[in-house]
Amino acid sequence: MRDVAIIGVGCTKFGELWDRSFRDIFVEAGVSSLEDAGIQGEDIGGIYVGNMSGGRFVEQEHIGSLIADYSGLASTLHVPATRVEAACASGGLALRQAIFAIASGYNDIVVAAGAEKMTDVSPDIATDALAAAADREWEGIVGATFPGLYAMIARLHMHTYGTTSEQLASVSVKNHHNGTMNPIAQFRNEITIDTVLNSSMVADPLHMFDCSPISDGASSVVLTTADAAKKYTDTPVYIKATALACDTISLHDRPDITTLGATVEAGKRAYRMAGLTSKNIDLVEVHDCFTIAEICAIEDLGFFKKGEGGRATYDGETAIDAQIPINPSGGLKTCGHPVGATGIKQAVEITEQLRGTAGKRQVDGAEVGMTHNVGGTGGTAVVHIFSRNR
Amino acid sequence: MRDVAIIGVGCTKFGELWDRSFRDIFVEAGVSSLEDAGIQGEDIGGIYVGNMSGGRFVEQEHIGSLIADYSGLASTLHVPATRVEAACASGGLALRQAIFAIASGYNDIVVAAGAEKMTDVSPDIATDALAAAADREWEGIVGATFPGLYAMIARLHMHTYGTTSEQLASVSVKNHHNGTMNPIAQFRNEITIDTVLNSSMVADPLHMFDCSPISDGASSVVLTTADAAKKYTDTPVYIKATALACDTISLHDRPDITTLGATVEAGKRAYRMAGLTSKNIDLVEVHDCFTIAEICAIEDLGFFKKGEGGRATYDGETAIDAQIPINPSGGLKTCGHPVGATGIKQAVEITEQLRGTAGKRQVDGAEVGMTHNVGGTGGTAVVHIFSRNR
Numbered sequence: 001m002r003d004v005a006i007i008g009v010g011c012t013k014f015g016e017l018w019d020r021s022f023r024d025i026f027v028e029a030g031v032s033s034l035e036d037a038g039i040q041g042e043d044i045g046g047i048y049v050g051n052m053s054g055g056r057f058v059e060q061e062h063i064g065s066l067i068a069d070y071s072g073l074a075s076t077l078h079v080p081a082t083r084v085e086a087a088c089a090s091g092g093l094a095l096r097q098a099i100f101a102i103a104s105g106y107n108d109i110v111v112a113a114g115a116e117k118m119t120d121v122s123p124d125i126a127t128d129a130l131a132a133a134a135d136r137e138w139e140g141i142v143g144a145t146f147p148g149l150y151a152m153i154a155r156l157h158m159h160t161y162g163t164t165s166e167q168l169a170s171v172s173v174k175n176h177h178n179g180t181m182n183p184i185a186q187f188r189n190e191i192t193i194d195t196v197l198n199s200s201m202v203a204d205p206l207h208m209f210d211c212s213p214i215s216d217g218a219s220s221v222v223l224t225t226a227d228a229a230k231k232y233t234d235t236p237v238y239i240k241a242t243a244l245a246c247d248t249i250s251l252h253d254r255p256d257i258t259t260l261g262a263t264v265e266a267g268k269r270a271y272r273m274a275g276l277t278s279k280n281i282d283l284v285e286v287h288d289c290f291t292i293a294e295i296c297a298i299e300d301l302g303f304f305k306k307g308e309g310g311r312a313t314y315d316g317e318t319a320i321d322a323q324i325p326i327n328p329s330g331g332l333k334t335c336g337h338p339v340g341a342t343g344i345k346q347a348v349e350i351t352e353q354l355r356g357t358a359g360k361r362q363v364d365g366a367e368v369g370m371t372h373n374v375g376g377t378g379g380t381a382v383v384h385i386f387s388r389n390r
Numbered sequence: 391m392r393d394v395a396i397i398g399v400g401c402t403k404f405g406e407l408w409d410r411s412f413r414d415i416f417v418e419a420g421v422s423s424l425e426d427a428g429i430q431g432e433d434i435g436g437i438y439v440g441n442m443s444g445g446r447f448v449e450q451e452h453i454g455s456l457i458a459d460y461s462g463l464a465s466t467l468h469v470p471a472t473r474v475e476a477a478c479a480s481g482g483l484a485l486r487q488a489i490f491a492i493a494s495g496y497n498d499i500v501v502a503a504g505a506e507k508m509t510d511v512s513p514d515i516a517t518d519a520l521a522a523a524a525d526r527e528w529e530g531i532v533g534a535t536f537p538g539l540y541a542m543i544a545r546l547h548m549h550t551y552g553t554t555s556e557q558l559a560s561v562s563v564k565n566h567h568n569g570t571m572n573p574i575a576q577f578r579n580e581i582t583i584d585t586v587l588n589s590s591m592v593a594d595p596l597h598m599f600d601c602s603p604i605s606d607g608a609s610s611v612v613l614t615t616a617d618a619a620k621k622y623t624d625t626p627v628y629i630k631a632t633a634l635a636c637d638t639i640s641l642h643d644r645p646d647i648t649t650l651g652a653t654v655e656a657g658k659r660a661y662r663m664a665g666l667t668s669k670n671i672d673l674v675e676v677h678d679c680f681t682i683a684e685i686c687a688i689e690d691l692g693f694f695k696k697g698e699g700g701r702a703t704y705d706g707e708t709a710i711d712a713q714i715p716i717n718p719s720g721g722l723k724t725c726g727h728p729v730g731a732t733g734i735k736q737a738v739e740i741t742e743q744l745r746g747t748a749g750k751r752q753v754d755g756a757e758v759g760m761t762h763n764v765g766g767t768g769g770t771a772v773v774h775i776f777s778r779n780r
Contacts, residue, residue, distance in 0.1 A: 001495035021527070046634075054522075055445040059530070061522040062477035065769030068636040069525075074769070075643065078655040080634035081770075082483050083475045087452035093472055097487060104494035105391035106632075132444075132451040135459075137411070140449070242496075244436075244470035246458040253465065265468040379455030379464070380471075 003226035003390070004102045005236040008037025009348040014217035014336035015186040022058045022117035023070040029218035029341075030071050030113055037222040037232050041073050045107030047081040048097045050090030050114035051340035054083075056129035058117050067113070087133030088289060090114060091219070091343025092373030092382030096242045098223050108224060114345070115218035116338035126214050130339070133376040135250040146289070147211055149251055149377050151203035154292035157258045158205065160307065163295065165205055167310030169196035171291035172209045172333055174319055179330025181361040184345075186215055186336030196291075210291040215336030219344040221351065226390055235355040240276070240368070241385040243269035249379040260378035263300040267372075270383040271302075276368065278302035281385070283353055283363045284324065285346035287374040288331040297372055298326055301383070325363045328353060343373035343382060354388040393616035393780070394492045395626040398427025399738040404607035404726035405576040412448045412507040413460040419608035419731075420461050420503055427612040427622050431463050435497030437471040438487045440480030440504035441730035444473075446519035448507050457503070477523030478679060480504060481609070481733025482763030482772030486632045488613050498614060504735070505608035506728035516604050520729070523766040525640040537601055537680070539641055539767045541593035544682035547648045548595065550697065553685065555595055557700030559586035561681035562599050562723055564709055569720025571750040574735075576605055576726030586681075600681040605726030609734040611741065616780055625745040630666070630758070631775040633659035639769040650768035653690040657762075660773040661692075666758065668692035671775070673743055673753045674714065675736035677764040678721040687762055688716055691773070715753045718743060733763035733772060744778040 010032025012025045020028075026049070034041070049067050054060045064081035065074065073079035084093045091114030098112035118126050131140045134149060157163045173193055179185040196209035229236035245265035251257050271277055278301060286301070288294035295309035303324050304312045312318060318326035329335055329349040332342055350369035352358045367389065373382045400422025402415045410418075416439070424431070439457050444450045454471035455464065463469035474483045481504030488502035508516050521530045524539060547553045563583055569575040586599035619626035635655035641647050661667055668691060676691070678684035685699035693714050694702045702708060708716035719725055719739040722732055740759035742748045757779065763772045 023527075053445050053451050055443050055519065058526065059518075059522055060526045061443055061475060061519075062524075062639060062766050062769055064476050064483075065636045065639045065765060066525070069638045069640075069643070069769065074636045075638050075651075078635040078637060078652060081636050082487070082634070084487075085451060085473045085475055086454050097472070097474075097490070100487070100490045100494045100496060103496065104490045106490055106493065128449075129445070129451075132449055134452075135456070136448065136450045137413075244472070245468040246455045246464045246471050247468060248459045248465050249452060249455045250459075253459070261465075262468060375455060376452050379452055379459065 001103045002105060004099045004223050004239045005226045005229035006221050006351050007224055007229050007232040007236055008033045008222035009351045010036055011184050011219040011345055011348050012217050013184050014215050014338060016119045017216040022115060023066060025216060025218040026067045026113065026115040027070055029220040030111060033220035033222050039109060039222065042077055043109050044073060044079050044111055045109050046101050047079060047111045048094040049081065049083050050094035050343055051083055052085055052087050052090050052116060053129045053132065057121055086380040087375035088339040089343060089373045089375035089380040089382050090340040095344060095347055095384060096244060096382060099239055099242050102223055102225055110223050111220055112223060112344060113220040114341035114343055116340040117216045118214045118338060119216050138250050147203035147206055150290040150292055151206045153257050154205050157292060160258060163310035165197060166193055167314045168210055168291040169193040170314040171288060171294045172196050174313060175288060175327050175331040175333040178320060178328050178361055179334025181359060182330045182335060185330045185334045186213060187334045206290055212289045212332035212337040215338040217336060217338035217341045219341045219348050221344060221347050237351045237354045238387050238390050240387050241270040241273035243273060243383045245381050247378050249376060251377050258296060260296055260300050260381060262378045262381035263297060266381040266383040267301045270385050274385040276385065280368055281370050282366045282368050283328055284326050284370045284372065285329060285349050286326055286372040288327060288333050289337060301372060320361055320363055328361045328363055346371035346373060350386050354386060391493045392495060394489045394613050394629045395616045395619035396611050396741050397614055397619050397622040397626055398423045398612035399741045400426055401574050401609040401735055401738050402607050403574050404605050404728060406509045407606040412505060413456060415606060415608040416457045416503065416505040417461055419610040420501060423610035423612050429499060429612065432467055433499050434463060434469050434501055435499050436491050437469060437501045438484040439473050440484035440733055441473055442475055442477050442480050442506060443519045443522065447511055476770040477765035478729040479733060479763045479765035479770040479772050480730040485734060485737055485774060486634060486772060489629055489632050492613055492615055500613050501610055502613060502734060503610035504731035504733055506730040507606045508604045508728060509606050528640050537593035537596055540680040540682055541596045543647050544595050547682060550648060553700035555587060556583055557704045558600055558681040559583040560704040561678060561684045562586050564703060565678060565717050565721040565723040568710060568718050568751055569724025572720045572725060575720045575724045576603060577724045596680055602679045602722035602727040605728045607726060607728035607731045609731045609738050611734060611737050627741045627744045628777050628780050630777050631660040631663035633663060633773045635771050637768050639766060641767050648686060650686055650690050650771060652768045652771035653687055656771040656773040657691045660775050664775045666775065670758055671760050672756045672758050673718055674716050674760045674762065675719060675739050676716055676762040678717060678723050679727060691762060710751055710753055718751045718753055736761035736763060740776045744776060
């Protein structure tokens with residue numbers, strides 16, 4: 001098995017990009033990552049693209065061919081491109097497949113990208129398209145949408161562990177603060193706990209500011225072998241682990257909905273593969289599609305004891321300058337959540353942090369980082385560990 | 391890079407499976423392939439599933455989690471499952487990703503499956519969902535559907551090379567004959583050239599019997615390392631090459647629409663990887679979504695000179711007992727074409743042929759086989775070469 005490293009990253013601004021199409025934003029992110037890596041199109045052995053629902057959002061499937069074509073890599077180079085999908089974890093899975101392609105020896109340089117264009121359809125269509133990440137026959141059909149499903153997780157977490165609305169809100173306040181320092185973020189304003197608590201109720205106990213938004217965006221990373229990486233950059237970021245775990249797609253089939261079994265298992269597999277524990281991780285990008293999701297994630301990944309995630313966040317223990325910085329990018333809440341792009345954007349953030357180029361949101365002395373990308377309510381979880389040291 | 395082999399196969403009957411759901415048919419094919427390989431769920435390191443448009447056909451994305459769950463592999467085993475999509479080439483891509491997973495050393499036993507449930511929606515929705523495999527903004531928006539696009543290919547092939555409607559029809563007649571011997575085939579009746587020519591015109595010059603049908607179905611193969619394969623079966627089928635090539639997604643951007651550049655390039659890459667030429671191939675499953683597609687494929691893969699595919703088929707040179715048997719399974723035309731499943735079904739057929747268990751449609755002395763799976767009008771082509779010898 002060959003070791004793998006990231007040598008280039010690129011990302012569009014996330015937000016409501018009404019002046020650009022799905023294919024435009026992919027090309028923007030992709031080209032930017034190639035320039036960052038200092039490579040040309042003809043160097044690329046393969047492309048993986050994470051995309052959840054092109055069929056619903058832009059009436060387009062066959063995303064691999066489309067993006068190879070519009071990147072100018074199809075007509076003469078015939079570069080192989082493959083779409084992978086796992087709802088909101090599609091980006092993380094694209095990264096994983098790119099790692100496999102290089103580790104196997106089949107490809108030497110691979111682009112892993114993610115893209116989603118969600119704002120060209122009405123909010124009700126977007127909500128229905130997203131509901132296809134849950135079990136359509138047992139959840140969607142009775143009207144369960146994602147805010148509703150995560151609200152049930154939040155309610156049980158509050159009931160079992162005494163987690164409060166203020167603690168949930170503190171996740172959003174911290175992520176908004178981090179997002180003010182991130183040029184790609186959809187929202188770049190400070191908020192307070194009152195902002196969250198006074199915002200519209202979406203699904204009790206989740207207010208509007210507990211929820212990540214609907215967004216457009218694309219992101220891209222370029223990977224090669226660890227052996228070759230220094231030819232392209234002085235600051236490669238090495239992949240130490242890639243782990244994927246699935247769980248029941250329906251919430252009601254799980255023994256305890258305050259724990260995402262897929263996150264726990266993917267985390268364990270990643271730690272084992274890297275030979276590390278949570279104590280060795282300097283910063284984490286977790287999947288905060290809702291504030292409660294960040295609290296579950298930091299518990300399920302072993303950074304806090306079960307039930308302590310809300311208190312720890314409220315007490316500032318997950319801030320950029322605290323013991324374990326969580327979502328220094330601003331997370332899904334403030335960067336926005338173009339679902340296929342999110343998992344790759346997490347890897348872009350960790351790369352910038354480990355390179356030491358994250359600007360005002362830089363985590364001091366960051367050596368080892370982690371990304372955590374979830375599909376649905378935890379039917380899929382993908383965890384990667386990255387290091388600036390081979 | 392570790393060599394890879396197939397140790398088990400399974401397939402549902404293809405057709406209008408109104409009594410079973412998407413998840414049911416996946417489980418049926420998957421379990422059947424595990425039984426064939428003699429393995430248990432806990433042996434599985436990963437699952438790849440090819441599916442084109444769950445979002446449109448069954449309003450379900452997050453297909454990996456769904457199928458891991460309904461196969462009983464998610465709740466305690468947390469088996470990693472990944473969906474890949476490349477329109478009608480989704481199955482071929484699932485096989486390719488499974489090969490990468492094993493070749494890399496990340497997994498030892500992997501299931502590659504494909505599934506599509508297309509008959510639960512009305513034909514107009516199905517046609518529109520399939521049109522998402524073409525370029526929505528430049529082809530779909532002006533009303534181009536797949537029969538129309540392939541009709542243009544057929545018309546130019548007739549104009550340039552003198553290919554006739556009778557020659558096109560002979561592809562269908564041959565495939566219907568082969569399909570009579572295939573228990574999973576949707577159609578198992580002999581037809582004549584007049585049957586084709588007297589059937590309704592779908593898109594001139596393509597009659598109804600020039601077109602593959604809309605179908606439900608699922609198929610699955612189990613893979614492991616070539617080193618371990620003999621522990622599971624006396625007749626492993628070894629993967630000699632996996633090749634993927636993309637081309638422009640739109641037909642109008644190609645220099646010559648009678649040649650699928652992606653097929654030519656994927657074919658060349660596969661021959662090079664296997665160290666073989668077309669003369670070494672004993673049988674081929676090609677992507678005959680329309681009769682003209684089979685003619686283009688057998689030319690583009692080097693079995694016949696450009697322009698000779700129609701004549702050769704009409705003259706019987708692609709029959710099961712002829713020089714190069716093409717689509718001994720009956721192809722997409724008679725097996726049916728549940729789009730995500732087709733690429734895996736092709737691998738199931740080649741496996742059965744190389745094992746010598748293909749019954750009445752057995753190709754004598756089959757040692758080396760090939761599959762060819764196309765997305766859209768050739769935006770993607772995936773070619774695999776298989777051998778009964780390591």
